[in-house]
Amino acid sequence: MSAVVLAEAGGVVTELAAAISDKRAWLSEIDGAIGDGDHGINMAKGFMQASSALGPATEGLAASFTLLGDTLLGGIGGSMGPLYGTFFLEMANALSGAATLDVAGCGRMLHAGLAGVAELGGAKPGDKTMLDALVPAVAAFDAARAAGADFAACLDAMAAAAERGRDATREMVAKVGRAARLGERSRGVLDAGAASCCLILQTLAAALKRRMT
Amino acid sequence: MNRIINDPDSVVEDAVRGWLRAHADMVAPTDNPRVIRRRRAPEPGRVGIVTGGGSGHEPAFLGYVGDGMVDAVAIGEIFSSPTARSFHDAFAAADGGRGVACLYGNYAGDNMNVKMAVRQASQHGLEVRTVVANDDVPSAPADDRARRRGVAGEILMWKAGGARAAEGAALEQVIAAAQKAIDQTRSIGIGLAPCTIPAVGKPNFTIADGMMEVGIGHHGEPGIAVEPVRPARAMADLMLDTVLPDLPFGRGDDLAVLISGLGATPIMELYILYDRIAEGLEARGMAIRHIFIGNYFTSLDMMGVTLTLLRLDGELDRLMAAPARSVGLTRIAP
Incomplete structure (x- = not known):
């Protein structure tokens, strides 16, 4: 059965930071349509801070997620700092004590991250937030697993569902957060939080798959 | 910019x-x-x-x-x-x-x-x-x-x-x-021109020339109506008509009144607005006991104004009058 050796997986965070940094301009552009236009800048700032603090990634995945979560909480304010900070810290907590990550452990990790974000933010699916990528992604992971798919296929299902979830935010009207100010005017553009969440989940899926033994 | x-x-x-x-x-x-x-x-x-x-x-x-x-x-x-x-x-x-x-x-x-x-x-x-x-x-x-x-x-x-x-x-x-x-506090804002976050470099929303956004938020959140700009007197009446029924404020109430510019509105205009606000409150049988007028809570270079009313009881009256010393608000014991 395939699994990821956690002690050797700290580089996942470096890959997440690179992915966010690459898409910085795109994320800001999406945010600019219905927000302040600083989502990419702030996200890249926080992820790159964590990435450089991590250095050549000799830490394990739990310690790296903790470092990332702490950096986002301490370095980025607004809503995204606490939401993504909580996401990674809760995932790190779910990993504690484990040496490897298998499909069951990954499911627990994703649910812990999701629960933390949902509890803190108080948004519901359909409110045009990062949850609209995250909730269907975790559900797709669960469904694939229940259908007997292997770890890699479960991650593929998660990444594909995150993308569909992100794209579905285009037709939603924002109910919470900054874009909610715009009401109907928020329809027709993607949610920046759902876009960054989808990017994170896709990168996470690819990074874990590459490390499977 | x-x-x-x-x-x-x-x-x-x-x-x-x-x-x-x-x-x-x-x-x-x-x-x-x-x-x-x-x-x-x-x-x-x-x-x-x-x-x-x-x-x-x-x-x-x-x-x-x-x-x-x-x-x-x-x-x-x-x-x-x-x-x-x-x-x-x-x-x-x-x-x-x-x-x-x-x-x-x-x-x-x-x-x-x-x-x-x-x-x-x-x-x-x-x-x-x-x-x-x-x-x-x-x-x-x-x-x-x-x-x-x-x-x-x-x-x-x-x-x-x-x-x-x-x-x-x-x-x-x-x-x-x-x-x-x-x-016991109710507020309303009117926006006349948008503001620009320096790092963004362009206004984060638009208000057409000659129009005002009634109920605008402190970051340019959309209000309840976009209407042609009216004389200050009519703006004051509109603000009171929105705020007063909400608590509701009524005859015999003692009030604190705070009028703040949003950053780019001349202080002079705040007093033009206040003149009618005070007239309207007095006509409705309310007494203004504490007055704060100036740029108390701004939104970068937004043009516009907010009105805030607080209904006082004995304790709040005492607390509003208590000495305070800060950059934004100073009260000296009488």
Whole structure:
């Protein structure tokens, strides 16, 4: 059965930071349509801070997620700092004590991250937030697993569902957060939080798959 | 964009540095560059008062750090909540051993960061209780007050809480006074021209020339109506007609009135508005006991104005009159 050796997986965070940094301009552009236009800048700032603090990634995945979560909480304010900070810290907590990550452990990790974000933010699916990528992604992971798919296929299902979830935010009207100010005017553009969440989940899926033994 | 800045990405740092230089008699830095404390804080045996919010609203939030007001403030990026760590560090900077009252405005980011900071503080035994300002009438219907945003009414909440803390009251009494102050407060804004975040470089929304946005929020949140600009008299009447029925305010009420420019409106025009506001309140049998007019809570270079009314009882009257000394608000004992 395939699994990821956690002690050797700290580089996942470096890959997440690179992915966010690459898409910085795109994320800001999406945010600019219905927000302040600083989502990419702030996200890249926080992820790159964590990435450089991590250095050549000799830490394990739990310690790296903790470092990332702490950096986002301490370095980025607004809503995204606490939401993504909580996401990674809760995932790190779910990993504690484990040496490897298998499909069951990954499911627990994703649910812990999701629960933390949902509890803190108080948004519901359909409110045009990062949850609209995250909730269907975790559900797709669960469904694939229940259908007997292997770890890699479960991650593929998660990444594909995150993308569909992100794209579905285009037709939603924002109910919470900054874009909610715009009401109907928020329809027709993607949610920046759902876009960054989808990017994170896709990168996470690819990074874990590459490390499977 | 013609602005007095060095680098659009460092406006908050640069402004805070100047602020600390200018007001070293009242405020002091902390180990966290995004937290400023009252020079005499923390005071042992007193409840600490903390607030925080995004930058760009000066003199809010840091300008209300001072004697009889706020003990420590968490400072965010422009229009963006401070971090949970900054709120937490502000709690520590204000902690005089009798707990901390965190009095802030109802915005998604602030709610989350405060929630996390309060949780963290409680883990090492510091009791923090919160009051969330929601005085902005047009931001949600009356039956959905929990969704309303906090605007300039926050200043009167800080004044009430800060004065009660200075009297030596316990945490629950400070919280009760601040909660009562905001519960008795209603606000409305009118926007005449948008504002520009320096790092973005262009206005974040538009208001057509000759039009005004009634009920605009402190970051340009859409209001309840876009209408042709009317004389100040008609604007004042419109503001009163929206705010008065909401509490409702009525004959015989004693009031505090706060009129704030949004950044680019001449102070002179605030007095033109006030003239009609006072006339309207007096005609309805209400008495104005405390008046604050000026740029108390701004939105960068937005043009426009906010009106805030607070219905007083004996306690709130006393707390509004209590001495205070801060950059944004000073009261001298009569």
